[in-house]
Amino acid sequence: MNINKEYIESLLIKNTRLDNRKFKEYRKITIETDVSPKSALGSARVKIGDTEVIAGIKMDVGEPYPDTPDEGAMIVNAELLPLASPKFEGGPPGVNAIELSRIVDRAIRESKAIDTKKLCIKKGEKVWIVFIDIYPINDSGNLFDAAYLAAIAALKNTKMVKYDAKTEKIVYEKTNKSLPLLNLPIECTIVKINDAFLVDPNYEEEEAMDARLTVAVLEDDSICAMQKGGDQPLSIEEVLKMIDLAIEKAKDIRKKL
C-alpha cells in the first residue's frame, strides 16, 4: 500500500504535483564537468533537483570484438551506492543497477554517438575501450535521466590519452584530443500515474507510478532507444503521447549541454 499514491493522485486531478511543478516541468538541471580532473579522463556531476549523479570516463586498450575488428568498444557500469538511497544495498550489482547501465548504454550505442571506428589502433588486435562509470550520489527520483546526462557530459569532457605502440603501454597523460563523438541523443523519462503523464518524476512519484517510458531522442526527432518500465500496461495511443512529450522535452535539455 502506498499512502503517497492517493495524495499524489488527488493533486494530479487539481493539475499540480507534490513539489508544485507543472506536468511538463523538469526540476532545475545543473551540469558540472571535470569534477575529477586528475583520475578520470572525463567526468561530470549532474543534478536534477536533489537527484545527483557522478559519471567518469576511463579508457583502456584491449582486443576488439571478433565481429567488429576495426571498432573500439564501450562498457557502461552503474553502481547503486547504498548512501544514495534507502533502497540501495551493497554487494554485486542487482537488477536495478543493470537496468540503469543498460538504459544509458543503449542510447549511446544505438545512436552510434561514439565514432568507434576512430578508436581502432590496429585492426583485429588493439582498440580503445571506453569505460563509462556511473555513481548516483543521491536518488531523489529520475535517476535515469540524470545518469544519462552525466554520462554524455562526461564523454564530451573527455580528453584522450596516448598509446605507445613501441612499449605497448598507455601514456597516462591527457592530450588535447577529445573523444570522436557524433550525434548524441537525449534521454527523457516519462511516467504515467492514472491518466496523467509527468516528466522528471521525483522519488514519491516514481513509487506511485503506473508505467514509465524512457525515450532516447536524436536531434532530428527520431527515436534510437526506448524502454518501458513499471507494473501497468500502456496503450499504443499512450505510448505515442509519451513519445511526443519526450521529443518536446529533449529539445529543452539539449540546450543545456
Add this chain to the structure above:
Amino acid sequence: MINLVMQKALLPVLDLSEFPNTVIDVFVELTQTDAGTRCAGINAAALALADAGLAMKDLVSSISVGKVGDKVVVDLSKEEEDFEGGSTDIPVAFMPRTNKLTLLQLDGNVKKDELKQALEMAKKACQTIQQIQVKALKEKYGESK
C-alpha cells in the same frame, strides 16, 4: 535484464493478491535462438502460467517488430537484426483483449510515424499469436461448452 523485462511483461495479467507471501518462479529455457527470443519466451511463459491454473486477466502475446533498411517488418530474424544497412528491433508484448502493451523496448533508429506503423502491425500479429495460444490451451483441456 531480460528476466526483468519478461517479469514486467507478464505481471499485469496476474492477480498476486490471492497469493500473499508467495513467489511464482518462471523458468524459461532457450534451447535454440534465432532472434526474438524474449518474445518467444514470454509467449511460452504466458501459456505455462495459464497451464499452472493461475487466475489471469488475459494472455500475454509477444512479437518483435522493427525496421530493416527502410521497410517496417514483423518478426525479425537474426539476419535481419544484423542487416548492415541498418536495423531497428522493437520487442513488444500485448495483452490481446485490451490491446495494451506490457513490454516495449527499442534499439535502432525510427521516426515516430514508422514506430506507430510498427506498433499497429505488432498489435495485429499478437492477435494472431493469441489465437494460436488459445488453440494450444483448448487442445490440452478440451473445448469447454
